[in-house]
Amino acid sequence: MHPRDPRSSQFRPGLGGVVLHGAAPLLGIVALALVMDLLVAPLLPEAWYAKVLADIGINIVLAVSLNMVNGFTGQFSIGHAGFMAIGGYTAAAVVYYGSIALWGDAGFHGGYFSYCGLGHFNGPWFGGGDLLFVAACLIGGLVAAVVGVFVGLPSIRLRGDYLAIVTLGFGEIVRILIQQTPGVLPPESAATVPAPGRYLHLGGALGFTNHPFYTTIFWIWLAVGATVLVAWRLRNSTYGRAFLSIREDEIAAAAMGVPILLYKVMAFTFAAFFAGIAGGLFAHQLGSTLNPADLGFAKSFDILIMIVLGGLGSISGAILAAAGLTILPELLRNPPHVWPLLVPVVPIALALLLYRRRRLARGWGILAGGIVLLEIARDLAVAHGVQLSDYRMVFYALSLILVMILRPEGLLGTRELWELWPRKRKGGAGVRASS
Amino acid sequence: MALLTIRNLCVHYGAIQALHGVDLEVQEGQIVALLGSNGAGKTTTLRAISGLLKPSAGDIVFDGQSMVGLPPELIVKRGIAHVPEGRGIFSNLTVEENLRLGAYIRTDTAAVAADREWVFELFPRLQERLGQNAGTLSGGEQRMLSMARALLSRPRLLLLDEPSLGLAPQLVQAIFATIRRISQDPARRTTILLVEQNAHMALATAAYGYILATGQIKTHAPAGELANSDEVRKAYLGVV
Numbered sequence: 001m002h003p004r005d006p007r008s009s010q011f012r013p014g015l016g017g018v019v020l021h022g023a024a025p026l027l028g029i030v031a032l033a034l035v036m037d038l039l040v041a042p043l044l045p046e047a048w049y050a051k052v053l054a055d056i057g058i059n060i061v062l063a064v065s066l067n068m069v070n071g072f073t074g075q076f077s078i079g080h081a082g083f084m085a086i087g088g089y090t091a092a093a094v095v096y097y098g099s100i101a102l103w104g105d106a107g108f109h110g111g112y113f114s115y116c117g118l119g120h121f122n123g124p125w126f127g128g129g130d131l132l133f134v135a136a137c138l139i140g141g142l143v144a145a146v147v148g149v150f151v152g153l154p155s156i157r158l159r160g161d162y163l164a165i166v167t168l169g170f171g172e173i174v175r176i177l178i179q180q181t182p183g184v185l186p187p188e189s190a191a192t193v194p195a196p197g198r199y200l201h202l203g204g205a206l207g208f209t210n211h212p213f214y215t216t217i218f219w220i221w222l223a224v225g226a227t228v229l230v231a232w233r234l235r236n237s238t239y240g241r242a243f244l245s246i247r248e249d250e251i252a253a254a255a256m257g258v259p260i261l262l263y264k265v266m267a268f269t270f271a272a273f274f275a276g277i278a279g280g281l282f283a284h285q286l287g288s289t290l291n292p293a294d295l296g297f298a299k300s301f302d303i304l305i306m307i308v309l310g311g312l313g314s315i316s317g318a319i320l321a322a323a324g325l326t327i328l329p330e331l332l333r334n335p336p337h338v339w340p341l342l343v344p345v346v347p348i349a350l351a352l353l354l355y356r357r358r359r360l361a362r363g364w365g366i367l368a369g370g371i372v373l374l375e376i377a378r379d380l381a382v383a384h385g386v387q388l389s390d391y392r393m394v395f396y397a398l399s400l401i402l403v404m405i406l407r408p409e410g411l412l413g414t415r416e417l418w419e420l421w422p423r424k425r426k427g428g429a430g431v432r433a434s435s
Numbered sequence: 436m437a438l439l440t441i442r443n444l445c446v447h448y449g450a451i452q453a454l455h456g457v458d459l460e461v462q463e464g465q466i467v468a469l470l471g472s473n474g475a476g477k478t479t480t481l482r483a484i485s486g487l488l489k490p491s492a493g494d495i496v497f498d499g500q501s502m503v504g505l506p507p508e509l510i511v512k513r514g515i516a517h518v519p520e521g522r523g524i525f526s527n528l529t530v531e532e533n534l535r536l537g538a539y540i541r542t543d544t545a546a547v548a549a550d551r552e553w554v555f556e557l558f559p560r561l562q563e564r565l566g567q568n569a570g571t572l573s574g575g576e577q578r579m580l581s582m583a584r585a586l587l588s589r590p591r592l593l594l595l596d597e598p599s600l601g602l603a604p605q606l607v608q609a610i611f612a613t614i615r616r617i618s619q620d621p622a623r624r625t626t627i628l629l630v631e632q633n634a635h636m637a638l639a640t641a642a643y644g645y646i647l648a649t650g651q652i653k654t655h656a657p658a659g660e661l662a663n664s665d666e667v668r669k670a671y672l673g674v675v
């Protein structure tokens with residue numbers, strides 16, 4: 001037998017083989033990005049919704065990647081924005097200084113799929129700038145991944161809150177270092193002339209500006225597809241089971257022969273890579289100023305909340321929560337009527353009552369009651385001219401508290417969306433497709 | 436030559452010394468029982484063998500090679516599987532996933548499949564529960580799972596830490612019967628080092644016994660002799 005034949009006696013799929021194999025899923029990712037860019041985005045009633053769609057995508061990449069550390073291996077990292085900042089600044093610097101080196105100016109040199117300005121675009125589908133942008137995002141991811149190795153190393157000695165403090169400190173160090181770089185980017189002419197002793201200007205506390213914008217729905221959702229695919233395949237492989245075993249019981253995992261340090265660091269590295277890519281996408285959004293203040297621990301917490309809310313370890317939970325928590329504050333700006341939600345909720349609650357699923361019925365009953373209360377509150381506020389949008393962060397926080405009371409393990413626990421539904425699993429049905 | 440030889444093994448937890456020079460030998464194919472009361476150092480000895488604890492002095496020789504200082508994953512690869520005290524299972528993973536993790540170090544897929552068949556013969560219950568979360572199994576089933584998982588790494592030496600702890604008497608009988616079956620399987624020749632509080636059952640199963648007290652081996656003899664020695668029974672086995 002050929003040594004690479006999976007049936008041969010000495011075969012273990014390599015990491016690369018586990019993560020990237022088969023053309024169909026790759027085409028699927030491109031299709032997802034195209035659908036989002038060409039079908040979904042133009043259907044949105046206002047241009048502003050496209051910004052929300054973009055934010056959802058970036059947050060999904062961040063949440064799904066942080067989930068690899070906090071959800072898969074059960075470590076507690078709260079410095080994810082630090083990796084995002086490293087990736088973002090690296091990518092922005094590569095694009096900005098790269099554009100100047102290649103074309104003599106820091107303008108837009110991309111094609112249709114990177115065009116994020118308003119109005120019609122007359123040009124090729126792809127341009128040279130796209131290549132630079134994609135390379136910059138990948139470089140940003142790689143730099144973040146290298147840093148991720150070093151941030152992951154202390155995890156062998158530190159657990160729980162201690163590791164959390166280390167990662168928190170890491171995120172703050174990154175933010176402050178960037179903040180302390182010289183304040184204003186040099187004019188383009190100065191940037192082209194290499195001066196001895198001059199180091200890279202990153203814009204300091206005022207932020208990185210004047211770089212071209214390339215991030216469109218297309219690129220973001222391409223990254224979403226890639227991140228979810230990698231996370232999914234990683235989790236359902238030998239590697240993934242090893243990750244999960246560390247979360248479940250580190251000593252037992254070591255006794256099974258799982259190299260704990262390697263896997264913990266690997267989780268950090270993967271997570272940092274995708275966070276870095278998310279940073280690159282974030283940096284090149286239309287009108288964005290890459291500001292260190294936006295990439296502090298508040299951002300890290302936002303991502304953490306998403307994965308805790310979705311259920312640590314659940315990929316679909318992270319996606320749902322990332323989308324939901326991106327939409328929620330926007331919805332609260334101008335709260336719509338919520339009573340239409342009763343149309344599906346009440347029949348479900350009644351049906352559950354009929355089939356004597358008391359616990360479930362009670363949960364849905366509480367949900368229906370909550371919707372009624374929300375509707376009353378909204379109508380009262382509107383009637384009395386109270387601007388609900390002023391209090392939207394209060395409602396945001398309240399809804400988080402509510403979810404944590406009702407479902408402390410997160411919306412989906414450690415399992416996936418489709419695993420929650422029919423409980424009629426037969427013996428062996430839990431066998432997943434890969435080995 | 437013995438499969439496992441331990442010489443002058445010392446282990447410290449910080450400033451506290453738990454093992455004061457333990458000497459122990461396990462012959463290939465045997466079941467050896469390591470007995471002693473609470474806090475005698477039985478679990479510590481097993482953890483030192485499987486690399487979960489670093490000894491402060493002494494030597495552990497397995498199959499002619501010293502293993503002191505090797506990380507646990509390399510020790511598993513050399514052929515030592517440890518069934519930890521309690522259950523040590525991955526409760527939020529399915530039984531299937533737990534079993535696959537048992538074979539984590541192995542790449543010989545065909546042999547793993549054969550071993551799975553064998554393990555299901557030993558523990559038929561597990562096959563019925565493959566898709567279930569391991570945390571939803573009963574206590575006895577969880578114990579079976581942790582033994583099955585260890586067997587899937589095809590160990591030459593199986594370390595069992597209190598396999599009967601907290602089980603109903605009937606299940607204890609069944610577990611010891613299974614331990615004998617594991618040891619007697621001609622194709623696999625698994626050697627077993629058994630830590631137990633249930634001295635009676637352990638000595639009835641094992642060929643040889645060691646008695647550990649306050650971190651030292653007090654006495655050792657063939658299991659039958661130990662079981663019949665009045666002095667030993669009174670002093671160390673809590674049998675009056």
